[in-house]
Amino acid sequence: MKKLIIKDKQLRSKIKNNEKKCFVLKTIFQNSNLFSLPRWNAYSQLKKLGKVSSKVSITYRCVYTINRKRFNKFTPFSRQVFLKLIRSGKLSGLRKSSW
Known part of the structure; x- marks a missing residue:
């Protein structure tokens, strides 16, 4: 039981941090006023985060x-x-x- 509690807390904090990164990278990528190089770098970093960092992957307990x-x-x-x-x-x- 303690193991599940610790695992759940770690997963929630990890997803919270990754959600902030994802939000920043999406805003940079969607900003058409920036040059193409920073937008492309933001897009590549966003793809590196993967599906593990999304809210869909966690099971709420x-x-x-x-x-x-x-x-x-x-x-x-x-x-x-x-x-x-x-x-x-x-x-x-x-x-x-x-x-």
Whole structure:
């Protein structure tokens, strides 16, 4: 379990850094006011990053339980942990509704 937590944190930080690099390289490549040489260099570096650096390659996991099933993209929690936090009152502004 600890191994998965460490691996997940490392992967998230790696993708966060690569996402910044990718954004900068894309803006340089798409800027038509620059000369062709810096644009070409930015394009070649962008292709070297590969698919490993993209967000699509990671599997999002719950922060507490390392469960792969996240039910909402806005929260880093699984459904069970999310309900526990709501019931205990740790997430403000939310409460469990009953029909």
